[in-house]
Amino acid sequence: MKKNSCYFFSFIFFIISMFLFIVGIKFGLVNMVMFMEWEIMNLNSSSVCFSILLDFYSFCFMSFVLFISSMIIFYSNLYMKGDYNVDRFIILVVLFVFSMMLLIMSPNLMSILLGWDGLGLVSYCLVVYYQNVKSYAAGMLTVLSNRVGDVALLLSISWMFNFGSWNFLFYYKNLEWNIEFKVIAMLIILGAMTKSAQIPFSSWLPAAMAAPTPVSALVHSSTLVTAGVYLMIRFSNLIYMMNLNGFLLFIGCLTMFMAGLGANFEYDLKKIIALSTLSQLGFMISTIGLGMPNLAFFHLLTHALFKALLFMCAGVIIHNLNNLQDIRGMGSLVVQMPFISICFSFSNLALCGMPFLTGFYSKDLILELSLMTVMNKFIFIIFFMSVGLTVCYTFRLIYYLMSMNFNYFSYHSMNDEGWEFILPMMMMMVFSVFGGSFLGWFLIDTPEMIMLSLYMKFLVLLLSFVGGWLGFELSNFNMLLGSFYLNNKNMVNFLGEMWFMPYLSTYFVNYYPLKVGDKIIKTVDMGWLEELGGQGMWKYFFYLSVYNQDMQDNNFKIYLISFFIWIIILVYLILY
Known part of the structure; x- marks a missing residue:
């Protein structure tokens, strides 16, 4: 039964993804957009509508999400x-995919919020799936960090109440500098920053690794974390009109740099x-900040392909090593797991942007076009x-896994087991090699004219070679490097712990707000509000009604006492 459910959902998602991709190509070729709207209710001239926007971007992204989901479920x-x-587990994954579908199709902030909150809720359920203390802590950090963005999205919805509709597409024609539109743009950027884990909300992304590896493959390739980038692409016109792209560029570059340093330690x-996902998300946000949302979408799709494969390979390696995740215990996997090692190396090289692999077509184009834009020296x-x-x-990872001596058990059994691992990984590897050039034909309708000097043209290639050499040298743990690590422990801790962001966010997002909330509940909700609010009013009226009832019963004692009290009050008022 369980096996059949996996096969069923995998097959259905695969068929739908192929259909959506063909329809998306058709929409792209004829430049067609379909907009459907269903009015649910009308309240004070504000219509609450459920809207669907179908164009090349939404069809293409939905097909990729469903294709990767079908492979991961298999x-x-x-x-x-x-x-x-x-x-x-399978039902949660399917709900996760449906939430992402809803978010992709929505041009309406109300329906975007449904998909957005659906992603947040289901991701929490998946992060705490293994039900241990580490998973619960990671789940709380994930859900509370994302709630900041949810609140920002709710505030933008309430602000758009002023305009009579939540369909942001209706306002593009009338966009001009306006403080209200700027507030909406800033709130949406804040929401996207939390969902795509940009600084200072980055710490939840590595913590979410407590989820099962297939979930990590889905989350880090095409769903949860890409939702923020997709929202930025949809709202790019508003962001450029309000001159907020410089802020996006700065935040994206900083996130990229922080994640790159952290991964090396x-x-x-x-x-x-x-x-590495965090680094690529920063790269996409930077690309939007540079004014290239179409290329950011191109890199979003290509990154989804090789990142899903990379996580699938990591999952098989961890599965074979009895849940060992420390790379220092691995080594010489190329001898014992040749197919997995080939897939792992291909996806890693695609991540680097090696020529003629998937990542090269988007990454190299973005880097060369960025050299033609105006940016300051710091950002450069x-x-x-x-x-x-x-x-x-990347090269450090390849060296540890492929070249070093095997450092785990002396007696072990490792192989490329199971066609259910090999078949989806083979499919993903084909797309990780050919997907970039294939997508380039559809996404870039006119050839980009790039004019650079010879030094600038070779800059990207030079950086790749220098980075690869440094990664290899860092992996050779010689005496010089050992002394560097030991003599600079504080700096290594600072860089390796994501600039201490997990500690800060744990205290400022989890610990202190929850403590303050506990105090508020005790002193306000269960304290003064109980006395002055509903419970206090109930007690007061209850005693009044009891007193009134006694008076109504003509109790002579009470009548006499109240009579004398009134006489005393009247005498007092007359005399004084």
């Missing part, structure tokens, strides 16, 4: 084999790949150093 069948709650396999240095750091941690 892969989960063997990965989650020993779990008694596989059906629950990390030893947890899943966290290294999570930090951070932007291109981050690209070098990407290659650095």
